[in-house]
Amino acid sequence: MDFPFIKEALSQLFSKPSCQMYVPDKTKEGAPNYRGRIVFHPDKCINCMMCERVCSGNAITHVIEKTPEGDDKVTRTFYLGSCTFCATCMDFCGHGAIEFTRDYHMIATKEEDLMVSGTFIKKAPVKKAPAAKPAAPAPAAAPAPAEGGKVIKPRDDGKPVQVPSKCVYCTICAKKCPAGALEVDRANKTWKLDEDNCVGCGTCAEACPKKAILMPGDEPVTEAAPAAPAAAPAPKAEEKAAPAGAMISPREDGKPVQVPSKCVYCTICAKKCPAGALEVDRANKTWTLDEDNCVGCGTCAEACPKKAILMPGDEPVPADAPAAAPAPKAAAPAAPAPKKEEPAPAPKAEEKPAEPPKPVQPRDDGRPVQDPSKCIYCTICARKCPVGALEVDRTAKTWKLDEDVCIGCGNCYEVCPKKAILL
Amino acid sequence: MFKKLIEESTGKSPWLFHINAGSCNGCDIELVSVLTPRYDAERLGFKLAGSPRHADIVVVTGPITQQSLPRVLRSIEQVPDPKCIVTMGSCPQSGNVFRGSYSVAGPLSKYVHVDVDVAGCTPKPEAVIDGLYLATQILQEKRKGMKK
Numbered sequence: 001m002d003f004p005f006i007k008e009a010l011s012q013l014f015s016k017p018s019c020q021m022y023v024p025d026k027t028k029e030g031a032p033n034y035r036g037r038i039v040f041h042p043d044k045c046i047n048c049m050m051c052e053r054v055c056s057g058n059a060i061t062h063v064i065e066k067t068p069e070g071d072d073k074v075t076r077t078f079y080l081g082s083c084t085f086c087a088t089c090m091d092f093c094g095h096g097a098i099e100f101t102r103d104y105h106m107i108a109t110k111e112e113d114l115m116v117s118g119t120f121i122k123k124a125p126v127k128k129a130p131a132a133k134p135a136a137p138a139p140a141a142a143p144a145p146a147e148g149g150k151v152i153k154p155r156d157d158g159k160p161v162q163v164p165s166k167c168v169y170c171t172i173c174a175k176k177c178p179a180g181a182l183e184v185d186r187a188n189k190t191w192k193l194d195e196d197n198c199v200g201c202g203t204c205a206e207a208c209p210k211k212a213i214l215m216p217g218d219e220p221v222t223e224a225a226p227a228a229p230a231a232a233p234a235p236k237a238e239e240k241a242a243p244a245g246a247m248i249s250p251r252e253d254g255k256p257v258q259v260p261s262k263c264v265y266c267t268i269c270a271k272k273c274p275a276g277a278l279e280v281d282r283a284n285k286t287w288t289l290d291e292d293n294c295v296g297c298g299t300c301a302e303a304c305p306k307k308a309i310l311m312p313g314d315e316p317v318p319a320d321a322p323a324a325a326p327a328p329k330a331a332a333p334a335a336p337a338p339k340k341e342e343p344a345p346a347p348k349a350e351e352k353p354a355e356p357p358k359p360v361q362p363r364d365d366g367r368p369v370q371d372p373s374k375c376i377y378c379t380i381c382a383r384k385c386p387v388g389a390l391e392v393d394r395t396a397k398t399w400k401l402d403e404d405v406c407i408g409c410g411n412c413y414e415v416c417p418k419k420a421i422l423l
Numbered sequence: 424m425f426k427k428l429i430e431e432s433t434g435k436s437p438w439l440f441h442i443n444a445g446s447c448n449g450c451d452i453e454l455v456s457v458l459t460p461r462y463d464a465e466r467l468g469f470k471l472a473g474s475p476r477h478a479d480i481v482v483v484t485g486p487i488t489q490q491s492l493p494r495v496l497r498s499i500e501q502v503p504d505p506k507c508i509v510t511m512g513s514c515p516q517s518g519n520v521f522r523g524s525y526s527v528a529g530p531l532s533k534y535v536h537v538d539v540d541v542a543g544c545t546p547k548p549e550a551v552i553d554g555l556y557l558a559t560q561i562l563q564e565k566r567k568g569m570k571k
Contacts, residue, residue, distance in 0.1 A: 019463035022552055030547060056520045057513065081516035084544040106542035107554045109561070111532075114516075114542050 029102035035085040037103040038078045042118030044097035047074050048178050048199040051089035051098060059083040070124045077117035080106050094201060124196065152221045154214040158200035162191045163221050166212035168292035173204035173213060186276070210292075249316040254296035254376065258287045259317050262308035269300035269309060274380055274417060295378035295394070297417040362422040366408035370399045374420035381412035381421060433479070434563050436468035439555070440478030440502065444495050445527075446485030449545040450512040454482060457555075462548045469555055475501040480558050486514040486521040487529035499535055505565035507558045509539045511551060516540050 030036055052060045059082035065073040078098075090098045108114045152163050160173075169189050174182040181197035182204060184190070205213040214221065248259050256269075265285050270278040277293035278300060280286065301309040310317065360371045368381075377397050382390040389405035390412060392398070413421045443451055457464045458471060472478045475498045487495060499508065508531075513519040515531040531537055538561050541554035 017463075019460050019466065020549075022462075022467060022549075022556075028549065034547075036543075057517070058522055059517075079517065080542040081513055081540055082519055082522065083513060083542070084520055104543060104547045104550045105553055106546070106550060107557055108540045108542065109538060109557070111516075111540070114540060 028105075030104045031102070034102045034104065035087050035100040037101050037106055038080065038083065038116050039099040039101055040076060040078060040116055040118040041097045041099065042074075042076070042120035044095045045074070045076060045093075045118070045120055046095055046097075046199045046201070047072070047076075047120075047122050048094070048201055050092040050094070050178055051076075053178075054088045054092045056086065056088070057082040057084050060089060067121060072122040072124065073119060074122050075117055075119045077115055079111075080114040080116060081108075081111065152214060154216045154218045154220070156216065158216055159195070159198050160193065160200075160202070160204050161214040162193075163212045163214060164191075166210045166221070167191060168210055168212070168290075170209065170293060172207050172209065176203050176207040178203060246319045247316040248310065248319050250310040250312045250314045252312065254312055255291065255294050256289065256296075256298070256300050257310040258289075259308045259310060259319075260287070261319065262306045262317070263287060264306055264308070266305065268303050268305065272299050272303040274299060274415070275378075295380065296376055297378045297380065298376070299417045360422055366423070367403060367406045368401065368408075368410070368412050369422045370401075371420045371422060372399075374418045375399060376418055376420070378417065380415050380417065384411050384415045386411060430566070434559065434566065436470065437479040437507075437555075437559050437562055438470050438472040438477055439480050439482055440472050440475045440498070442481060442483045442491075442495055442498055444483055444485035444491040444515065444529075444531075445488035445521075446512070446514060450484035450514070453545045453548060454484065454511060454551065457548045457551045462552060464552055464555065467552070467556070468559075475499070476503065478502050478506070479562055480507045480509055480555065482509045482511050482555075483515045483531055484511045486518045486524075486527045487531050487534075489526050489528045492528040492534070495531075496534060505562060505569055507538045507562045507565070508535060509541060509554055509558050510537050511541050511554070512546060513542060513544045516542065519544065 047062070049062070052062065059079045060076065061079070062074055062076045065075075067073050085100070087100055090100055106114060152161060155161050169184055169186045169191065171184040171186055174184040177198075178201060179197045179199050181194040181199070183192040183194065202215045205211075205215045205218075248257060251257050265280055265282045265287065267280045267282055270280040273294075274297060275293045275295050277290040277295070279288040279290070298311045301307075301311040301314075360369055360373075363369050377392055377394045377399065379392040379394055382388075382392040386409060387405050387407055389402045389407070391400040391402070408423075410423055413423045441451070441454055456462060458469070469480075475481070479502075481499055481502055483495065485491070499506075510516050510531055514521065515529060515537075518524070518527050518529045521527045521529075539554050539558045541550055543550055546554070
């Protein structure tokens with residue numbers, strides 16, 4: 001008689017079972033890098049609210065109470081019953097105030113047992129400080145370009161300071177501020193910091209393309225008042241004195257030039273400008289180009305119904321057209337039109353024949369391809385990319401696509417003013 | 424004598440009934456792994472019942488969708504008293520990432536009394552066993568309360 005497996009069956013009776021013993025031991029931890037119970041360090045938190053913004057389960061909340069001293073008493077609560085333990089909050093916390101432990105024993109009979117919270121006091125900004133901050137507390141008054149030779153120092157309390165002579169009021173800092181503490185008005189040239197909301201994270205200074213924001217640790221800047229703000233109008237004044245009958249030539253730097261004799265100030269160019277760099281006033285007959293914001297895309301020239309905007313490669317045009325000759329002259333003193341007389345009408349002559357012979361084929365994976373012959377590196381595609389997969393350098397003339405990040409949405413294709421992106 | 428024996432034993436072998444109320448399947452898989460030889464909750468007396476009428480402990484996973492809500496409540500009503508309701512994972516406790524969706528009716532505590540919450544997304548099997556162990560203790564207390 002044969003008994004199959006009789007040996008195994010008998011030996012199993014006396015061997016240790018393969019299952020894990022159940023030990024009601026609360027000190028047991030998960031594997032390394034296991035994300036369990038959250039620990040919040042209120043002393044490190046600066047209340048920038050990034051964690052609350054990125055939390056997909058809305059598990060993080062806060063309550064702000066005012067203390068008698070006028071400070072904010074912030075209580076931040078993590079509800080583990082709504083947490084996915086994705087650790088995005090930890091990743092986004094710039095100050096390491098959120099920590100995931102390996103404790104997985106999150107058993108509760110009441111909702112309160114799953115709450116992790118911490119309280120800290122956020123000091124209200126010091127309103128009056130003697131002599132320490134020369135330019136800082138007056139950001140509203142900053143745009144006054146009269147204060148020449150002033151030294152702008154970074155503040156002691158970790159908050160940003162604007163350098164008015166460098167600032168172009170592009171509003172990027174205000175858009176990037178995670179706390180919404182900056183208010184920048186491009187038209188009125190004002191830069192306002194909300195002292196109560198500013199968390200001193202330094203995002204504005206990093207985002208500033210002109211390095212016009214100082215953070216603690218930066219070098220003080222001497223404000224050369226006449227240099228920057230006056231630089232732009234100065235050459236225009238000379239140009240206005242140009243003799244009658246002069247020719248208006250396109251500029252060499254790729255930016256548009258207005259032909260006042262043809263322009264009817266219809267404002268179409270300003271409306272179409274993707275960078276918002278044009279300001280046209282129909283009543284006062286002014287056409288102003290914001291040199292810092294203009295990307296040279298040429299959309300204005302294409303949109304102009306009167307062909308009154310010259311782009312590189314266009315033919316020079318006589319400044320005073322036969323009939324309308326006196327009109328622009330009369331308007332000229334009131335209108336600082338940035339027309340520039342440049343006698344070299346063939347700036348693009350060397351570039352043009354070199355580029356067209358390369359035919360660019362669209363890719364078959366749905367991702368964009370750049371046509372270098374058409375691309376003007378205006379960076380609009382990179383700015384509109386929802387995932388930040390494009391890196392365009394205007395000065396170095398590079399166009400880089402991060403293939404791993406690109407989702408092939410086609411936004412870049414749609415916004416390209418030059419149709420230089422193939423899909 | 425037999426009555427006393429039955430009472431003692433029922434407390435030591437609570438049967439589970441698992442309700443999936445729109446779960447992503449993560450918690451369901453983890454609940455099954457609790458019963459596998461590695462963690463072996465069956466050795467502690469837990470047994471997955473096929474019908475709510477046989478169950479002592481109800482384990483709910485998922486954010487309670489509009490579709491599943493009437494079925495969940497009906498199944499819970501069918502469980503004989505004393506019963507213990509355990510929510511597993513973050514979803515039935517708050518809705519988790521599905522919170523605010525048009526099709527989510529949760530959290531479960533809006534409709535029935537929840538005895539034990541096992542937090543995690545998904546909880547570790549050890550944590551689930553901890554939660555079930557706590558549920559058996561609550562169940563014993565309820566049973567004593569019913570006798571009085």
